[in-house]
Amino acid sequence: MRHRMSQISAFWNARSRVQQWGLLVPVVVFLLWLPVLNPPLITTEPATDFPIALFNAAVLALIAIGLNVVIGQAGLLDLGYVGFFAIGAYTTALLSSPDSLLGVRYPWLVIVPIAMLVTMISGVILGTPTLRLRGDYLAIVTLGFGEIVRLLADNIDPLRGNRGFQNIARPEATYPDGSPVFSQTDVLGFYWLAVCLIVIVLMLMGNLERSRVGRAWIAVREDEDVAELTGVPTYRFKIWAFAIGAAVGGLSGALFAAQVGYVNNQRFDVATSILYLAAVVLGGSGNKVGVIVGAFLVSYIPDRFQFEPQYRFLVFGLALMVLMAFRPQGLLGMRQHLLTYGRQAYRRLFGAGAAVAPTGMTASTRAAGDLPEVKPDDHAGTSPRGGGE
């Protein structure tokens, strides 16, 4: 099994980026087609509408991608990520619901960038004072932040607490026959939108990871002191990680609010935050594909096998414990392409067989120094552009 996996991974890594994209196109098309196919055994019906189950999984995947920036890339344990999701959802509600005191009704597409900007700013506001803390302390402060956001939604009257906001704007588009693509009753359009957003965000994140920013994050994650000493402005990059992670959280909040059309204070508790954490850790923090798989499992399994909600938390709590004991790197381990032309460089350095750094290595083995690429290299001049060309 492990051997087969490594074969697949070797094959995959030997492809060029264009070839990889080409191979991914049918996968994405298949995913888009999945709710229409509604295949037996895989479907969650009749308990849960299959497109809704897939949409929820997609939103969780988007959240997990955002949270992965904070936890997986920069190594900052954020237990209050649901706060950003909430801020995104509430921004959407405030700017479009007739219940809102603002009295505006912007279209969804206008709201999305505003929601992302607002969450990004809130990420910076949270990060500026707290990111001087490390490890466990940071985790607890972010948890406090998440609770504060929820309590504010409870307490501040214009946010309407439990009554919530109705009739939130959704994206406007029609099929050729005139029926709306995005409606309360038909989730298919929302699912397609979510998948497209995931693809776009993944592309942007991939570029970010291979850039100077991504390398700085990894340096911070592996050893903050060393990173600081080697000239990485760690504080600034940690804030960036928070802001970018928050923006993705806001995007998913806006998407979710649009689909449900209703936001109140009942979904943004710490338990939900822990579920997000479970998705990231389960799939393998630091691995974009991994966290998507993790999010899919966390969202899909309870829908498919119709767990009661309490069993959902029980099972994923257990999963977190078992994973930490036996496979702390998650189902798919962490892996990174630190350099844009990294694979060519590896081939030059280690021969044709070694296409890329081995996958599934833990941070400690990498830190042991047997691989050259872990140096927190932050000098633009030494970026190996042309290294393999």
Next chain:
Amino acid sequence: MPAGGGRPTPPQERVISPVLGLAVLDPAVLDPAVLAPLVAPSEPWINFDVGLLVDRFWANTINGLAYGSIYALVALGYTLVYGVLQLINFAHSEIFILGVFGVYLTFLALGFEPGAIPDLPLGFIIVDLILAGLVAMVVSGLAAVLLERTAYRPLRRRRAPRLAFLITAIGASFVLQQLIRIWRGSNPEGTIRLLPPTPVFEIFGAPVTNLQILIFVASLAMFVVADTFVNRTRLGRGIRAVAQDPDTATLMGVNRERVITITFLVGGLLAGVAGLFYLMTIPQGAVYNGGFLLGIKAFTAAVLGGIGNLRGALLGGLILGVAENYGQSLFGGDWRDVVAFVLLVVVLMFRPTGILGESLARSRA
């Protein structure tokens, strides 16, 4: 706590947080004549009522000291474990709530019915309370040791990174919480009040109840016992040695694993006592997720005083209990928890080592 994953449910009956229950009962807070409108002209959602704060200063202080001593007892558990293992034992709140359930089930086993106030001589009630407290200590202590054995020890064997410990702790917290939920349901248990609070005397016009005196004095006594244990006994010296330098302590013949087990045991025992006092203060508090909020606040208390420092935990607990009450008078009942969380964030921002500074090793007599 609503179930995650589902869609937002339309407005429904809301379970009032057991901690807030205390706040909501106070009629003075809810009296609209007392509240000064600040933002919205109709009903204010936040106040800035200095008058009420001054009026209720002594009542708040007394109440806060009694409630804060419960925080302090739970905070001692956080602080001991943190001192020895540098681990935020996230599941400690569930250890505590297990103690609360231990008390509650003992009450049931002793034949008390929810809702009725027992008509027994004081001596019997005291014996019953002590019995319930002992059961709670056994339950919490055992649970803490079991947690250590099953969740944390395997990780130590594998020399897992610190984040793995924290995530395991979170997972364990969820597992315990949901197990209680599956076992006892998600509604709070009925209220059993063995010792109704009756005012004994007044300080500056604020009544002091027998319950408050009992809790405050007993908590202080427990603290003194714990402090003496850590600072004066052989085992306590072992705990301090491991906290200071695990490797050297091992070389000097301290059994590290045993010290860790004892640390968890002591934390669990204290949490059990706290469970008894909590249920006496808030009889409707036996609910599966009731430990979460109190756990976070107790952790805040531990950080406030200086985590890893026993006296800091006591100080932090009392300060937090009092500050929450002041905040509640100042801003309104709904803002009680916000005050606690903001305090947590502010303390960590400006003085992460707390008021008395961290380090169990250096907190000697």
